[in-house]
Amino acid sequence: MLQLRIHAPADLSGAVLDVLRADPAVSAIGAVPGGSIKPPGDLVTADVAREGANEIIDRLRRLGVPREGAIHIDPVPTWISRPGYDAERRTPGTSADAVVWADVVQRSYDDSELNWTFLSFMTLATLLAAIAIVLDSQVLVIGAMILGPDFGPVAALGVALVRRRWSLFGLATRTLVLGFLVAVVSATVLALVARWCGWITDWDVIRPRPGTGFIYSPDKWSFIVALIAAAAGVLSVTSAKLHGLSGVFVSVTTIPAAGNIALGIALGVWPEVWGSALQLAVNLSGMAVAGWLTLAIQQSVWSRLAIRRRRARAFPDA
Template sequence: MLHLRILAPATMTDEILEVLQTDDAVTGLVAVRDAVIKPPGDLITAQIAREGANDLICRLRAMRVHQVGSIELEQVGTWLSRSGFEAEIRTPGSSTDAVVWAEVAQRAYDETELNWTYLSFMTLATLIASIAIITDSQILTVGAMVLGPEFGPIAALGVAIVRRRLMLFRLALRTLVIGFLAAIGITIVLALIGRALGWITLAQVTGPRPATHFIYTPDKWSFIIAVIAGAAGVLSITSAKSVGLAGVFISVTTVPAAGNIALGVAIADGATVWGSTAQLLVNLVGMAIAGWLTLTVQERLWTRVSVRRARHMAIPRRML
């Protein structure tokens, strides 16, 4: 169940209420006249079945409610309501499977913002990955994978393609490229300092590393794992139950590969640099493709659900 809140001019309230009252997914409808001070208008709230959110938001957007007021959606953690339960039963589809595209797009924009926090997490994760490579530590490698924030922009690339949002695609690509370049650049500088101090040796980077050898030796399994992880990650961020993201982060070696690139540059070892670069690209491309395909399938499936819902709502209530 989702909680819907609308701030709208008084002149639009009756039209909005008509849309909400005739929608089977809506319950708990409340209208408070002259409650909004800035911008002046009315407050409308309702509970809606998650399965019906997309169609309802599309109708409200077509009315330009979001341009003259605001539309807010938030997940209701716990709710006890007979009418709400009946609204979910009436609405075709599953609440867990339902993809609320407005929610997905908002999250995609939020996670592609290139800011100090994103760059800090990316840099710290890459530094931990480089130390994991030097010490050949699987535990540190996993820690770096979980800490890396790069999956958000990767998933946003798929959202941008499926929803045809060129600006989002540019933002996501810029955040990925600048984030990795900044993290690798800072790690290179610190690795050079560590080498000058004698803390990092050529043998530590190029010698046998049984626990972290996979970081710079991509193969067919690297791509397959990236595709599976990318699909799982997109399902986690689009469904009502956001689980499994930690497993996605641990499965792919984007950040460890970035850390190994920095070490390879610091010790001037071309094989390390190119092998790690290949691993990084394989993982990024695999996850981006998987995200796009998963979102495409979800969009097509929910288009069919929307058609079923439209037919369902067209049936006179006395016949149901």
């Protein structure tokens, strides 16, 4: 169940209420005349079955509500309502599977913003990965994977392609490229300092590393794992119940590959650089493809369910 909180301009309030009253996915409506000060108008709330939210939000957008007012979309963690239960039963699909596209797109923009927090996490994760390689520590590699924030903009690439948000695609691409560039350059500089201090040598990279050798040795499984992990990650982003992003982070070798690239450049071990760069490219491409494909399937499924909803409204007794 979702709650919509709408700041409706005075000239649109009636039309907003008509949209809400006419939809069987809406189980409760509240209105405070004059409750919106900016813009001047009414404050309207509605309880909506998650499965039917997209169509309602789209109709409110076509009315022009976002241009002059605002639509807030809040999940309702706990609710007790027979009308709410009936609204969910009437609406095709299930709440856990429903994709609320406005929410997904908003989170994609947020996760793709290039800011100091993103760059800091990227740099710290890459540094941790470089230390993990020197120590051949799988535990530290896992920690670096979890710390890395790169899945957000990778998932945003799929959202951008499916929803045709080309500005989001450019933003996510820019954030990924600059994020990895800043992280690798920072880790390379600190690796050079560590080499000058005598803390690391090229032997730390070229010696047998049973715990971290997979980082610079991509194969068919690298791509397959990236596909599966990204599909699970996208489902975590779009679903109301699943939360498996940590599983994605510890499955793909993006941040560890960046750390190995930095070490290879600092120590002049170029085979490590090329192998890790290929590993990074394989993982990112696999994640992007899987994210796009998963979202495309979800959009196709929910488009068909929307057609069923429209038919049900047109022929309620059929």
